Amino acid sequence: MASFGSSALVIALALAAWNLLAGAVALWMIATRQPSAISPERLADTARRAGIAGFIAVTAAAFALIWSVFTNDFSITYIMEHSNRALPAAYKFSALWSGQEGSLLLWAWLLGAYGFVLRLTHKKDVKLYAYAGAILAGIQVFFLLVLNFAAPPFALLKGAIPDDGNGLNPLLQYPEMVIHPPMLYLGYVGFSVPFAFALGALMMRYPGEKWIKITRIWTMVTWMFLTCGIFLGMHWAYAVLGWGGYWGWDPVENASFMPWLTGTAFLHSVMMQEKKGMMKSWNVWLIFTTFLLTLLGTLLTRAGLVSSVHAFAQSSIGTWFMVFMGIVLAVCIFTYILQRSHLKSEQHLESLVSRESSFLFNNLVLLAACFVILWGTLFPILSEYVQGSKVTVGAPWYNAVAVPIGLFLLFLTGVGPLLPWRATSLRAIRRNFVLPSIALWVTVIVCLAVGVRPWKDGALDQGHFYALVAFALSAAVMTAILSEFLRGAAVIARQSGRNYFSAMYLLIHRNTRRYGGYLIHIGVVIVVIGLAGAAFNRNVEREMALNDKIEIGPYTLVNVGATEDSNDNYNSEYARLDVYRGGRNEFQMTPERRVYLASEQPQTMVAIHSTLPWDLYVVYEGTNPDTGQPIIKAFLNPLVGWIWAGVAVMVIGTLIALVPNLKPATQRGGDTVAS
Amino acid sequence: MRLNFWTKAIQALTLAVAVCFSVGAAGPSNRFSDLSHRLMCTCGCAEILGECNHVGCPNSAGELDELRAGIAAGKSDDEILKGFVAKYGAVVLAAPSKEGFDLVAWIAPFAVFAAALLGTILLVRRWSIGKMQSEAPAGDPAMDALKEKIRRETDGD
Numbered sequence: 001m002a003s004f005g006s007s008a009l010v011i012a013l014a015l016a017a018w019n020l021l022a023g024a025v026a027l028w029m030i031a032t033r034q035p036s037a038i039s040p041e042r043l044a045d046t047a048r049r050a051g052i053a054g055f056i057a058v059t060a061a062a063f064a065l066i067w068s069v070f071t072n073d074f075s076i077t078y079i080m081e082h083s084n085r086a087l088p089a090a091y092k093f094s095a096l097w098s099g100q101e102g103s104l105l106l107w108a109w110l111l112g113a114y115g116f117v118l119r120l121t122h123k124k125d126v127k128l129y130a131y132a133g134a135i136l137a138g139i140q141v142f143f144l145l146v147l148n149f150a151a152p153p154f155a156l157l158k159g160a161i162p163d164d165g166n167g168l169n170p171l172l173q174y175p176e177m178v179i180h181p182p183m184l185y186l187g188y189v190g191f192s193v194p195f196a197f198a199l200g201a202l203m204m205r206y207p208g209e210k211w212i213k214i215t216r217i218w219t220m221v222t223w224m225f226l227t228c229g230i231f232l233g234m235h236w237a238y239a240v241l242g243w244g245g246y247w248g249w250d251p252v253e254n255a256s257f258m259p260w261l262t263g264t265a266f267l268h269s270v271m272m273q274e275k276k277g278m279m280k281s282w283n284v285w286l287i288f289t290t291f292l293l294t295l296l297g298t299l300l301t302r303a304g305l306v307s308s309v310h311a312f313a314q315s316s317i318g319t320w321f322m323v324f325m326g327i328v329l330a331v332c333i334f335t336y337i338l339q340r341s342h343l344k345s346e347q348h349l350e351s352l353v354s355r356e357s358s359f360l361f362n363n364l365v366l367l368a369a370c371f372v373i374l375w376g377t378l379f380p381i382l383s384e385y386v387q388g389s390k391v392t393v394g395a396p397w398y399n400a401v402a403v404p405i406g407l408f409l410l411f412l413t414g415v416g417p418l419l420p421w422r423a424t425s426l427r428a429i430r431r432n433f434v435l436p437s438i439a440l441w442v443t444v445i446v447c448l449a450v451g452v453r454p455w456k457d458g459a460l461d462q463g464h465f466y467a468l469v470a471f472a473l474s475a476a477v478m479t480a481i482l483s484e485f486l487r488g489a490a491v492i493a494r495q496s497g498r499n500y501f502s503a504m505y506l507l508i509h510r511n512t513r514r515y516g517g518y519l520i521h522i523g524v525v526i527v528v529i530g531l532a533g534a535a536f537n538r539n540v541e542r543e544m545a546l547n548d549k550i551e552i553g554p555y556t557l558v559n560v561g562a563t564e565d566s567n568d569n570y571n572s573e574y575a576r577l578d579v580y581r582g583g584r585n586e587f588q589m590t591p592e593r594r595v596y597l598a599s600e601q602p603q604t605m606v607a608i609h610s611t612l613p614w615d616l617y618v619v620y621e622g623t624n625p626d627t628g629q630p631i632i633k634a635f636l637n638p639l640v641g642w643i644w645a646g647v648a649v650m651v652i653g654t655l656i657a658l659v660p661n662l663k664p665a666t667q668r669g670g671d672t673v674a675s
Numbered sequence: 676m677r678l679n680f681w682t683k684a685i686q687a688l689t690l691a692v693a694v695c696f697s698v699g700a701a702g703p704s705n706r707f708s709d710l711s712h713r714l715m716c717t718c719g720c721a722e723i724l725g726e727c728n729h730v731g732c733p734n735s736a737g738e739l740d741e742l743r744a745g746i747a748a749g750k751s752d753d754e755i756l757k758g759f760v761a762k763y764g765a766v767v768l769a770a771p772s773k774e775g776f777d778l779v780a781w782i783a784p785f786a787v788f789a790a791a792l793l794g795t796i797l798l799v800r801r802w803s804i805g806k807m808q809s810e811a812p813a814g815d816p817a818m819d820a821l822k823e824k825i826r827r828e829t830d831g832d
Contacts, residue, residue, distance in 0.1 A: 243726050250721065349802040357799045364795045372784040379771070379780045387776050390766050392715050395723060397770035401784045 002076050002154040005064030009154075012057035012108070013144040015050045016137050023047035023134030030127070031204070044130045051119045051133055054140065055112035062109045065102060065153055069095045074165050077157045078102060084167040084598040086568035090178050091168050097181040098172050100302060100317070101153035106182070107298075108143040110189040111136065118193060128211060131200025132193070139192050142324045150317045167598025173569075174240050180232035184256060187226025188294045191259060193218045194266075195291035198284050202335050205342045209274050212283075216270070217658060219287075223263050224654040230256050231647040242604040242619040244539060244635040246643070249398045254377045255297030258370050262290040265366035268359050273345075275421065276356065280343040281336075282363070288332045293370075295325050300377070353429065358416040365409045372402050403466050407473060410528055413521050414477030417484055435483055436476040443475035444468065463535035470532035474525045481518050481525075488515075509662040516657025523653055526646030533614075533639025541633040543624050544575070553636040555616055556580040557589070562630055570594040572605075575620045575630045579609070591620035591632070614638040706746055710755060711739065713770070717763050724769075 026044035029036055065078070069092045074080040082095045082102065097103040115136045122129035147153065171177075194215040201211040233256065238246035247253060266286040272278045299321040336343075349356050376393045383391045418432040447468050454465035485504065493503035508515040540552050544559040551557075557577045565572045572594040579587050592605035602622070609616040617635040624631060711725030718734040720727060724742075727735040738759075745755040759767045771777035 243722060245726070248721070349799060352799055352803050360795050360799055364791050368784075368788045368791055371787055375780070375784055375787075383771070383776065383780075389764060391771045391777060391780075392766045392769055393771060393780065394715060394769035396713060397780065400770070401781070405784075405788065 001064050001068050001071070001073060002156060005061045005068070005154040006152065008057050008061035008064060009144060009147050009152075012054050012061065012112075013141065013148055015054035015057060016140040016144055019047045019050040019054060019137035020134055020141055021047075022050065023130060023137060027127075027130055027134060027204075044126075047137070048119050048122060048130065048133055051115050051137055054137075055116040058105075058109045058112040058144075061147075061153075062096065062105055065096060065105060066093065068154075069093075072165070074163075075157055075161045076153075077155045078153050080157055080162060080165045082165070082168055084165040086598065087168055088173075088569065090175070091173050094172055094177050094181075095168055097185070098168055101147070101151045101155075103181070103185075104143060104147055104151055104317075105153050106185055107189055108140065108147060110182075110185055111140050111143060111192060114190060114193050115140065124214060125210070127204060128197065128200055128206060128214070131204055132196040135196035135199050136192060139196075142320075146317055146320050150320055164598065167569075167596060170570075170594065170596045170599060170601045170603035171240060173596070173603070174236060176232050176236040176239070180229060180236055183225050183232055184229030187222055187224075187229045188256075188259070188297070190218065190222030190225055191263060191287075191290050191294050193222065194287050198287045199332065199335060202284055202339050202342065205339055209277070212270055212274055219263070219267060219270075220654055220658055223260070223267060224651060226256070226260050226263065227647065227650055227654075230260060231644070235644060238640070239606055239608065240604075242606050242621075242633075244537065244617055244619075244633075244637060245534070246640070249376070249393075249395050251300050251377045252297070254373045255293075255300050258373055259290045259293040259297065261366045261370040261373070262286055262293060265363045265370075266290060268366075269363050272356060272359055276348075277345050278348075278356070280345045281340065284336065284343060286363075292325060292328060292332075295321060295328070299325065353419060355416065355419045355421045358412060358419050362409070362412050362416060365405060365412060369402060369405050369409065372405060373398075376401070399462065399466075406528075407466065407469055410470065410473045410477060410525070413524055414473070414480045417518060417521065418480050432480070432483075436480040439479035440472045440476035443472045447471055467532040467535035470528050474529050474532075477525050478522065481521055484518060485515070506662070508656060509659075512659045512661055513657045516653045516655070516659070519653030519656060520650050521653075523646045523648070523650030526649055527643050528646075530639045530642030530644075530646060533637065533642065536638045537635060539633060539635040541621075541631065543627065543629050543631050545629050550632060550634050552616070552634045553614065554581050555634075555636070557618065557632070557634055559630065559632070560588075568597070570596045570603075573620070573623075573630075575632060577607075577618060577632070579616065589616070589618050591618045593620045593622055610641045612641055615640045706752070707742065710742055710746070710752060713756065713768065714738065714742070714759055715767055715769050717767055 022043050026040040026047060028034070029040035029043070034040075067073075068076050068079050069083050070089075072079070072083070072085050078099055078101050079095070082098045083092060087095070095102065097106045115133065118129060118136065119133055122133070197211050197215040197218070200206075230253075233253070234246040237248070238244075266283060269279050269286060270283050273280055273283050299318055302317055302321065351357070376398055379393050380390045383389065414436060418429075418436075420428070452464060452468050452471070453461065454468050455461050456464070485507070488507045489500055489504040492498065492507055493500055496503065496506075498506065538552060540550050542548070542550050544550065546559055546561060548559050549556055557579055560576050560578050563574045563576060565574070572592050574590045574592050577589045577591070578585050579589055587609065589607040589609060591607040594603045594605060595601070596603065604619055604621070607618045607620075615635075615637045617637055619633045619635075621631040621633055623629060708725060712723055714724040716722050716724045716727035716732065716735045717738065718727070718732050720732070724735060724738055741759070741762075742755065745758060750758070756768065760772075765772070765777075771780040773781055
């Protein structure tokens with residue numbers, strides 16, 4: 001199977017190279033109207049078919065690797081290092097992305113899959129799709145070169161073949177790890193498609209803004225995958241790492257967040273281009289930057305440039321990525337300089353205060369946030385270069401620098417939808433802002449009254465201050481957005497005689513993009529409320545003898561004993577804790593500690609009892625070697641559940657925004673309600 | 676009359692906020708927790724010292740003991756942190772110091788943000804002014820009414 005997989009990768013590389021070369025030659029012939037014996041259209045079609053065949057070849061390689069995992073083929077180094085016989089079937093799939101070679105193969109396969117869909121739907125705009133297809137092929141050639149020469153997944157083990165493998169990293173043996181990496185990669189790789197369309201449209205001087213409409217769905221779907229990937233990663237960190245948090249500002253976490261920020265900026269500013277023909281150069285560079293940031297993230301992970309708990313072992317492929325990024329940047333700059341006259345746009349605003357200007361500020365803040373995170377991620381390298389010694393840029397720095405920018409962004413999330421396109425009047429501003437302002441101040445008063453104090457011992461308490469501001473702004477933004485929904489639904493209900501829910505449905509269906517977008521904003525607000533809850537986290541750590549108690553918040557945890565279990569994959573110890581609330585035994589929690597047999601690595605499995613106001617989060621840290629008694633750490637983490645609920649709302653909002661609008665009654669020729 | 680109402684509303688709001696701010700006592704001082712969150716565990720786990728939860732971690736217990744000893748000895752926060760840096764290097768601090776080149780880490784984000792904010796404001800002004808200058812002279816009320824009507828009808832997302 002190793003030779004089958006290797007051969008498939010060589011064939012895939014040849015097909016991708018043909019796709020790139022034949023596609024490029026055909027498009028050059030079409031652009032320059034060169035007379036030739038072969039029809040450029042036919043040549044372009046062979047390139048397209050090579051792209052489709054290339055996807056099949058990469059699929060065959062991915063299949064070969066998975067087959068090798070399931071058949072325990074430890075003659076392949078990658079399988080030996082990342083799997084073992086006792087590994088459960090679901091995690092055998094995870095082995096595909098648990099190591100460098102496998103994850104690069106997953107990248108190539110997803111890129112092939114995106115390209116496959118793109119090439120099958122090429123009739124929407126044959127020429128533009130041919131450009132985009134050739135650019136995607138160029139990216140694919142790079143990944144297949146790496147897979148064939150620098151990080152081959154089917155490399156054979158030297159020496160005797162062991163009877164069993166080293167097993168999968170215990171941190172990855174968790175259900176979310178089966179879906180988090182593919183989601184994240186779907187997001188990362190997906191940005192290649194809008195990048196390819198943007199670069200292709202620029203190369204061919206594509207007339208009008210139709211390419212944006214074509215790429216909108218691709219961009220939104222990609223953005224949704226990246227969002228899901230990031231939050232699944234947060235949930236995994238929360239449930240597995242056992243430190244009570246979900247985001248540590250680790251370079252690898254930052255690497256996933258940066259393209260999300262620029263991608264979000266692109267989704268907003270592209271509306272300016274669609275509606276007003278503005279910001280053409282800006283949008284092109286936003287999507288170029290987003291794609292480059294996805295590569296930078298991969299470079300950071302794999303080159304060992306920055307220290308990270310997630311980083312793969314340092315290897316030579318960092319150089320490959322650096323060279324490729326250089327080539328991509330050079331192509332982008334060259335194409336832009338050559339075709340920049342095509343991007344000239346009328347930069348006119350009718351008013352200083354309008355939806356357009358709010359988009360500009362929104363872009364500013366998103367880009368500033370991206371810069372801050374990039375700066376914080378790379379500063380240790382810069383410091384080492386300048387001072388000769390590394391420094392740590394950890395959570396305290398990000399909390400002080402990035403959080404205020406995030407709060408400003410939250411403010412714009414509420415303000416933007418309240419401003420109409422083109423211009424607004426002072427009266428309209430006053431009318432739209434009264435309710436949100438009231439909500440803001442009422443929230444401040446309520447928070448202060450219930451004990452959210454932005455000071456401690458006479459000094460500013462940064463965490464509580466930010467939480468107070470976040471709650472107040474969230475209330476204002478939520479009020480602003482909900483009032484938009486209610487106002488629109490009320491008008492439809494009044495005009496059509498429908499009930500309120502039916503009117504709301506019609507309102508959303510008439511303009512799915514607008515109201516789907518608002519729903520995403522609501523999701524963001526819910527996430528922010530959840531994040532702000534972290535300022536009030538509490539924890540207690542104690543060595544617990546039998547019947548010992550831990551009091552935390554309204555809960556009392558009583559140790560009622562421990563138990564052990566074992567299977568082919570790991571041995572585990574559980575602490576059994578009865579949880580009392582108000583004197584009543586409500587439930588039992590069983591935090592666990594496993595030791596995986598193949599790798600001999602320990603791993604905590606946190607017990608979490610999640611409710612709307614807080615999570616009770618209990619970690620079994622092991623036993624004291626002197627006393628033999630379990631050490632338990634219990635956290636009470638307020639509002640964490642809101643984060644996951646907010647993400648669900650964001651996903652629903654994105655899905656709604658992807659639904660086509662209900663056509664007006666005049667176009668449907670029937671129902672008069674929408675008129 | 677209206678102005679009077681708003682003045683009273685603002686006064687009431689200010690009073691309510693002031694009352695809420697002044698009610699209740701602040702929590703007890705917890706220098707240990709504060710300082711342990713400004714330091715890193717040096718075992719390579721990349722966790723904040725106060726949050727490092729590895730059982731049998733070779734470094735965190737010792738670091739926490741040093742921190743307790745420093746506080747008990749009556750040292751200032753600055754002295755304690757400098758002691759840690761002298762022993763473990765600058766990487767032991769969870770954030771760059773605010774001295775020398777490290778200060779750049781703190782200044783650059785705000786400087787870039789301020790410059791970008793200023794640039795955006797100037798850009799918005801320039802684009803708005805450009806529009807005003809290039810527009811036809813105003814005056815025709817019928818045209819203004821028509822524009823307003825179109826604006827209302829086409830106002831989408």
